[in-house]
Amino acid sequence: MDIAPDVVRAARNGDRGALEELISSSYRPAFTLALRLLGNRDDAAEATQEAYIRMVRGLKRLSEDGAFRTWMFKIVSNVCMTELRKRSTRAVPVEMSTIEEADPVDIESVATSHAFRAELEDALGRLPDVYRSVVVLRDIYDLNGEETAEVLGISAGAVKVRLHRARRKLRDDLLTRFPDWESDEPKKESA
Amino acid sequence: MTDCMDVQRLVWADHDAPTVRAHLEECEECRAESRRARQLRVGLAGLQAAVVLPPAGLEPALLTLAERRRFDRARELVYHPTFRRGAAVGAAAAATAAFGIILARRMLRPDLAV
Numbered sequence: 001m002d003i004a005p006d007v008v009r010a011a012r013n014g015d016r017g018a019l020e021e022l023i024s025s026s027y028r029p030a031f032t033l034a035l036r037l038l039g040n041r042d043d044a045a046e047a048t049q050e051a052y053i054r055m056v057r058g059l060k061r062l063s064e065d066g067a068f069r070t071w072m073f074k075i076v077s078n079v080c081m082t083e084l085r086k087r088s089t090r091a092v093p094v095e096m097s098t099i100e101e102a103d104p105v106d107i108e109s110v111a112t113s114h115a116f117r118a119e120l121e122d123a124l125g126r127l128p129d130v131y132r133s134v135v136v137l138r139d140i141y142d143l144n145g146e147e148t149a150e151v152l153g154i155s156a157g158a159v160k161v162r163l164h165r166a167r168r169k170l171r172d173d174l175l176t177r178f179p180d181w182e183s184d185e186p187k188k189e190s191a
Numbered sequence: 192m193t194d195c196m197d198v199q200r201l202v203w204a205d206h207d208a209p210t211v212r213a214h215l216e217e218c219e220e221c222r223a224e225s226r227r228a229r230q231l232r233v234g235l236a237g238l239q240a241a242v243v244l245p246p247a248g249l250e251p252a253l254l255t256l257a258e259r260r261r262f263d264r265a266r267e268l269v270y271h272p273t274f275r276r277g278a279a280v281g282a283a284a285a286a287t288a289a290f291g292i293i294l295a296r297r298m299l300r301p302d303l304a305v
Contacts, residue, residue: 031245056257139235
């Protein structure tokens with residue numbers, strides 16, 4: 001989600017074209033975040049619409065044009081958390097294999113290999129909501145501890161504890177898929 | 192001496208204390224755990240760039256919602272009590288001014304009076 005601050009500024013000042021550009025260039029990552037948090041495409045689409053209504057309503061209050069990305073992620077997360085709190089049962093984790101790779105990060109071959117990322121996405125889907133939400137916001141969408149605590153309605157200390165447990169759960173899950181996952185090139189277990 | 196269990200707990204919590212680093216230099220098992228923790232964090236961070244294709248109708252729906260919201264906002268402003276009070280005060284002021292002008296003209300030019 002790369003959005004120029006002047007587009008945000010123009011949209012805030014009532015430029016219709018800029019608002020449309022803002023929406024068109026940000027709705028896919030926003031939908032993906034909602035899907036990761038809710039695990040259901042219909043719910044994610046509904047949450048995205050609600051988030052954009054709030055975005056348009058609140059755009060005038062956004063003081064820092066460069067902070068749109070984080071601000072938008074927080075709005076989506078807030079809408080999704082409200083939805084998750086209303087739920088009595090958990091949605092079945094969504095099949096995320098239809099993802100398209102946009103700007104792959106080539107930092108470490110293992111962490112960015114397709115097989116590892118696919119398993120990681122699946123493992124995320126298997127995490128309980130309380131752990132998935134914190135790891136999605138902190139480790140994927142890079143919200144800081146305070147922002148995550150605010151969105152989740154918990155203390156910064158609780159964020160740390162949940163994040164630690166979530167990572168360990170992911171680690172245990174991934175180790176069952178990659179038994180030799182300490183080398184540079186883990187091989188997926190056959191069978 | 193730092194215990195392996197402690198070190199492995201710390202590497203998953205992003206701790207990078209000198210005692211942890213010293214232990215990692217000597218312990219292959221904990222180094223492997225540290226590598227796993229780093230690979231997981233890098234892998235998770237990389238997922239932000241991987242987006243899911245949304246339903247085809249979502250973008251048009253969002254654009255329509257945004258446009259409708261702008262109209263709603265304009266309507267809210269028009270029907271807002273402050274706006275309506277202001278409009279009423281403005282109308283009263285305009286009527287008073289018009290009446291004043293007519294009155295003044297009649298006083299200055301009695302021949303214009305009907």
